[in-house]
Structure formats: C-alpha cells, structure tokens
Amino acid sequence: MMRAYAPVAVAGVAAALLPGLGSPYVLSLTLTCLMYVALATSWSMFSGATGYISFGTAAFFGLGAYVCAWTLDWLPWPVVILGGAALAAAFAAGTGGMILHLRGTYFAVLTFGLAELVRHAMTYGEKQYAGTVGRMLTEVPSDLVVYYTVLALAVAAVAIAVAVRRSRFGLALAGIGADEQRAETLGVPTRRIKIAGFTLAAAVAGGIGAAMAVRWTYIEPLAVFNPFIGLQTVLIAMIGGAGSIAGPVVAAILFSLIAEYLRLQFPYAYMIALGLLLILSMLYLPNGLAGLWRRAGRVNR
Amino acid sequence: MTAPSQGLVAERVTVRFGGLTAVSNVSLWIRPGELVGLIGPNGAGKTTFFNILSGTIAPTSGTLRIDGREFAGRRPDHFARAGIARTFQTPRVFGPMTVAENVRFGRAFAGRRADHNPQVPGEVDDLLAFVGLRDDAEVEAAAITPARQRLLEIAMALSTRPRLLLLDEVAAGLTEAEVQRMAELIRRCRDELGLAVVWIEHAVGVIMRAVERVIVLHHGELIADGPPGEVVRDAAVVEAYLGAPMEVAP
Amino acid sequence: MAPMLEAWANVIVSGLIIGGIYAVVAVGLNLQYGLMRILNVAHGEFLMVGAYLTFWGTTLIGTSPHLLMPAVFVVLAVTGFALHAVLFRPLARVAPNPEVFEARGLIVSFGLMFIVQNAALLAWDADLRGGQGSLEAVRLGTLVVNGDKLLACAIALAVGGAMILWLRLTLVGKAVRALMQSPVGATLVGIDVRVLHPLVFGVGLGLAGLAGALISTFYTISPSIGQPYTVTALIVITLGGFGSVSGSLIGGVLLGVIEAVGVELTSPSLKMLLSYLVFVAVLIARPNGLFAR
Ligand SMILES: Nc1ncnc2c1ncn2[C@@H]1O[C@H](COP(=O)(O)OP(=O)(O)OP(=O)(O)O)[C@@H](O)[C@H]1O
Ligand SMILES: [Mg+2]
Secondary structure, eight states: OHHHHHHHHHHHHHHHHHHHHSOHHHHHHHHHHHHHHHHHHHHIIIIIHHOOOOOOHHHHHHHHHHHHHHHTTTSOHHHHHHHHHHHHHHHHHHHHHHHTTOOHHHHHHHHHHHHHHHHHHHHHHHHHHTSSSOEEOOSOOOHHHHHHHHHHHHHHHHHHHHHHHHSHHHHHHHHHHHHHHHHHHTTOOHHHHHHHHHHHHHHHHHHHHHHHHTTSSEEOHHHHTOHHHHHHHHHHHHHHOTTOSHHHHHHHHHHHHHHHHHHHHOHHHHHHHHHHHHHHHHHHOTTHHHHHHHHHHHHHO | OOOOOSSEEEEEEEEEETTEEEEEEEEEEEOTTOEEEEEOSTTSSHHHHHHHHTTSSOOSEEEEEETTEEOTTOOHHHHHHTTEEEOOSSOOOOTTSBHHHHHHHHHHTGGGOTTSOTTSOOSHHHHHHHHTOGGGTTSBGGGSOHHHHHHHHHHHHHHTOOSEEEEESTTTTOOHHHHHHHHHHHHHHHHHHOOEEEEEOSOHHHHHHHOSEEEEEETTEEEEEEOHHHHTTOHHHIIIIISSOOOOOO | OHHHHHHHHHHHHHHHHHHHHHHHHHHHHHHHHHHHOOOOTTHHHHHHHHHHHHHHHHHHHOOOHHHHHHHHHHHHHHHHHHHIIIIIHHHHHHOSSHHHHHHHHHHHHHHHHHHHHHHHHHHHOSOOBOOOOOSOOEEETTEEEOHHHHHHHHHHHHHHHHHHHHHHHSHHHHHHHHHHHOTTHHHHHTOOHHHHHHHHHHHHHHHHHHHHHHHHTTSOBOTTSHHHHHHHHHHHHHHHOTTOHHHHHHHHHHHHHHHHHHHHHSOGGGHHHHHHHHHHHHHHHOTTOTTOO
C-alpha cells in the first residue's frame, strides 16, 4: 500500500526542488504535468470511484479562471485561488443536485452539455455586461508563485484522494460505484455523498483554473472552457486506471510530456496517436496502467 | 384497534406502474419480533411490496409508519437507519470487495447508529460466524457460490443492526439440506437477535412450517393474513394459489 | 400584419427544412445506441468524411452529388461494419457487464473521433471547401426557399421514412426493434446478434455519411464541421428519446424549429446557447425523451 505512494512522494519532492534547478522551459512543462495531476486525481476520486463519468471538468476549470480574471486586481492571490475553488464548488453543488440522479452515458453526456452551456453562457454574459468576450490580465504574480501554487494544489489533490480513500466517505463512494441501490439500502445517503464528491472534485479543478488562468494573459471562454480540458482529464484518469491513485498521477506526467513534444511539432499526428492510445488501452488495458502493474505484482508473487 | 405505535404499519398502500397496479390497497402491521411468511404467485407484487417497505420505491398512495413515524416517500437510507434491512431476490453483493468488507460496509453506515438493535453483534467476525461464512471472510464476494452469496446478503442486512429483516426468496435454488439450514438461520435471527422477519418464498411447505403468521398476496391484493393453519384452509388462498388444501404439521 | 406573418412563416419553414436534415443526422447514432449501447461520439466525424467523399467525388468525377449518395452510404457502411468487428466486438467480449461496456465504448469512440478528425486535417488541411450549391431558389407561394436545402430535406425525410419501414416490415428490422425492447427478445426472433450488431453499426455510419453528403450540397465543409453535428445528434436524440427512430425524426424537426424561432426572437449568437439549454433541460427533466410515457 505505502509502496504505491512512494514514487508519487518522490515526484512531489523533485517538483518542489525544480525551480532551483530547471530552466524556465522545464518549469513550464512541469506546470502542465502538475495541472493534469491535480485534475486527473480529483476526477478519479469521484468519477473513478463511483462510475459517474464527468466530462464537465472544463466548466469548473473555466469558472475558476474567470474568478481569477474578475478578482486578480483587487484580491490577494490566495483568496483568488480559494475564490476560484469556491465558485466551482458552488456550481457543482447546485447542479449536482439536478444531474446526479442520471447514471452512465446519460450523466456523461449531460456533464459535457452542461460545460458547453456554461461556456456559451459566459460568452454571452461577458459580451452583455463587459462589452468584450475576453479579459486582459495585467498584473500577474511571478512564475514561481504560480508554480508553487499549482504544486500545492496537486499535492493537495493527491492528499485528498488518499484521505478520502481511507475514510467512510471514500467507502461510501466505492459502494455507490459497486451497486448504488444496495449501498443506499445499507444506509448510505447516496444523494448527499454524490453531491459532496462531485463538489470536492470541482473545487480542486476550480482552484487549478484560477491558478492557471494567469498563464494566459488574455482570458476568453473558448480557451478556459475548452472541452478538451475535460476530455483530457478523463482520458488520463482512464489510461492511468481510474480506480487507483498512483495510476492517474503517472499517466498525467506521461501525457503532458508526450503532449508537449508532439503537440507543437505534429499537432495532428499527436491527436491521432492519442486516439489510438485510448482505443488500445480500452481494448488491452481496461484497468489502466494501475491494472498493468497490479497484474505484474501478481505474477511476481 | 387503536393505531399501533411499535413496529411497521402500512395503511392502504398502493403502487402503480403505468396502467399496472402491482400492489393494491394493502394494509398490515408487522409487530416487533414477529416471524412472518409472505407468499403469492409470480408477479403477485411481493417484491414490489418489499421495495416499498425498504424505501426502494415510493408508494403511489397510502401511508407507512415505522414506530409511529411516517416514512412513505423517504429515501432507502432513512429506512435502513430506522432499522429496516432487506435482501434482494437476485443477490446483490459488492462483487469486487471481500466478504468481510461487504459486511463491514453496512456496519459503517446504518449499523453505526446509536439506536440500533443491540442484540445484533457489532463485530464483522461475529456476524460472519452467525451466518456461517467465517472461512470465506477474505474471499472476493463475486467468487463465492450463489448459495453463499445469499448468506452474505443476510449478513450484510444484519450488519445494519436492524429490527426488521425483509428476506426475498433467500432459499430459492438451494438444496433440500441448505433450505433446512436457511430456515434454521432465519429462526435464529428472530430468537437470538430479537428481529422481526418477513420472509418471501415460493416453497409454501417450508414457509408454513417455519413461520407463525402468513400473508398472501394475489394480483397485488392482500387476500389472507393469519396463522399458517388457517391460511392453508382459506378458500380464496386455495383457489388463487395452492390449488388444493394442504396440511401443516403443528 | 401580413408581412409579419410571412416573416414568421419563412422562419418556421427554414426551421422545418434544416430540422429534417437534423433528423437524418441523428437517426444513425440513435440506432447504434439503442441497439448496442454504443454512444458513438465520432458520429459527426463520419458525417464529415461523407461530406468530403461527396465533395471530391463531384469535383473529380464531375457527377451530381445526389448520384454519389448511395456510394457514400455503402463506403461508410462497410467501414462501420469493419470498425465494429475490429473494435466493439472485442470490447464487448472482455467487458464484465453492460455498464462497463458502455463506458469503455464511449471512450473508444472518443478515440475514433480524434483519429478521424485529425486524419482529415492531415489529408485535406483546414480549408473551407465547396458549398456553392447547384439549384435555383424555389418559390412556395409567397415564400422563397433554398432549393438545395429543400431537396436535401426531402431526401432526408425519404431516408428516415425508409428506415422506419425497414424496421417495421423486414425481419432484420423487427429483430432490431425486438432487441431494443429487451436483449432476450432477439434470440426468440432467431436472428444472430453477431451479424446484426455490425450490420446496424454499419448502417449507422452509412447514415452519417449520407447526412454529410446532404449537408455538403449547401454548406461549406472543413474537417472540423463534424463535432457540432455530433452535438446536434445528441440533442435530437435527447428530445426524441434514446433508441426511438420516429422520435429522432420528430426531435430533429423540433430542434430545427426551436433553433430557428429562438434565433429569430433573440440573436444568432445565441443559437448554440439555446441548443445546449434545450439539451440540458430535457436531459434533466425528461431523460427518456419528451415523448416518453
Ligand atoms: N419497476 C417496475 N416497472 C414496471 N412494472 C414492474 C416493476 N416492478 C415490478 N413490476 C411489475 O409488477 C408486478 C409485480 O411484480 P413483483 O416483482 O413485485 O412480483 P413478485 O410477487 O415478487 O413475483 P416473483 O414471485 O416472480 O418474484 C409484475 O407484473 C411486474 O412485472
Ligand atoms: Mg419477487
């Protein structure tokens, strides 16, 4: 059990020391890694455990980014981040009550629709009230501050995932994933648990959105509500193994590295490779990387 | 009779699915510590009635009181915490978890309450021993035989430390000897743990020997409610279900 | 009063026409999901491929796009048949239960979406092509209607009607309907699911290609036109109910009219917002479709 977290801990320490050693390029690459570590880990914590596959991460991320755009000038940085997390969480709690009675594909499709709805609503709202669709960020915190913020969020996401897994709350989520109705007849207040899990995952994504927003100097809905953010989060978690904690972390790092190298030079080939990888992993590695090393462990024993 | 305040009281409960009335105007009272059999032909509405008593579905109309409090329309977890536990006709255990984890689950939720039934053991080990699954504790629940999964279902229900146990065809598909042991286990649930039990089964002979009160549903209606000896001679029951009067050993 | 009425009639008619096309965009996806629980989110990408095949066919061979449509249907249907055999059948074999199969199938079709869309970008670059249309505007009383759209709508409705007849009158169609009702129904009908599934998956893709061919007769095309049509198909299916073909036809027409009227009442920039609003609202309130009991 502990051994599985060891590589994660090592990676965390390495990431913390990195700003002293690495070039700005390495730093920015690591930042992307950390962002997806946080998103995929918090996603797995809820969606991986319960089977409620959400494509809505982009909505939470984007809301967090907009909180940053609205408040960066007049609120201290930590409050901006917390504000991003809070708005995303509030949105998840509000909509969760309405959508979490749907299961399976219905839920997956609905979260995607909801994220797109938020994006279009934001586009429209900003045009109505601010006159423009996008917003310029002028005074942004230093790269180092952003880096450590995202690192802290990634560490927090992993810590939350570990803590949840060991808690009664985590047990309830696992029960919902195994057989929701059975869990309910054994006394799990499934409605409240689902909303809480959905909200917690959203809070992390909102915080990440707020922190990452400053990487763009110009915030616009198409960028920060990009459905690809939600999609990529799901893919990373699934390829890593949504039932595990270390799996998505490793997958997030691998993905960001591959993406970084391929995406700029061969953008189309990159997406094709991504698609192939997805299909192959569903066919031959349905439990993700985590399933692979679990199987390897069994063979070794 | 004044309205009873102890146990479970259903009054004029009706369930409709579209045009089909699955349960029609059923009223009954399950008293604490009673061992009751529930019989009726296929599609009579027995499982649907359990679904109402456990909150899995809400009745279309009628009231449902547990120890005097109204429960109709509440969520299943409220019923579980109020001391009502059930099994499912096709066993629904958490396949990927071990047998012990399955039992620990209910203990961690409904079984945690302060007003649970103190006669039901709180230790997972004791519960597994009670149903006879101790040797399988660390086995994945999906990997044990269907007959044992039925025992596990009962252990899971008991893990909520209930006062009323609803058993849906827990003896179906078991061998003669296993059925006898199941009947014994159910009697011990009542005698040693002080539970009220309602037991659905098609094996009328087994039910009649095991219980002290029989309820008969037919086309969703309650057509008989009384001691086995009377029910087997009831004209309506004979016509609807038994085909011929049967004898019950005292 | 009269000009006002006429304007509205124009709006409704154009909504009806585009709605007829939406219907055929959705039918294939709905058949696939209804029968096999495969929500093929690459649907729009295959529509886009159909549009390109039509475009290149007409440009290179110089025939009318409408004559090419049967060929486009067949090419994509064969592709679908093969994809089912290579991807979804093995997936079904290893999935422990239908719920898991559904989730994995969804992810696999996301993979397909990436592959097809980006292969198209590699092959044909991101330029806009075609879309000039070939027919004169048609006068219906005092209304003036785009002739290409009208013909496309007529073909779409004919195809939709043919699908309904196919499902109702042929043995295979009856088997499909029986299977959509209950999985055990099919074995009773005596039809082999191992043939039926790839066949219907192929028909679904063929219909996507056909829809693309229709759209290419009056809109410009590019490799990125597919995804919005996947969304359109999802909205239509949600309106009409998952697994119901006639529901899809009604849902398509309904969406076309809702969009047209909504945009007329507000502004064109609200079209997508409106579509998603309808989509989300219907899914939340009536997940089995507007017309479910
Ligand atoms: N969720 C549902 N939706 C529609 N109809 C239902 C539903 N559940 C049960 N029914 C119908 O209600 C009737 C009663 O079913 P129920 O399962 O309660 O019968 P039963 O007495 O338990 O039968 P069996 O002995 O076969 O288990 C049947 O006609 C059944 O088809
Ligand atoms: Mg039953």
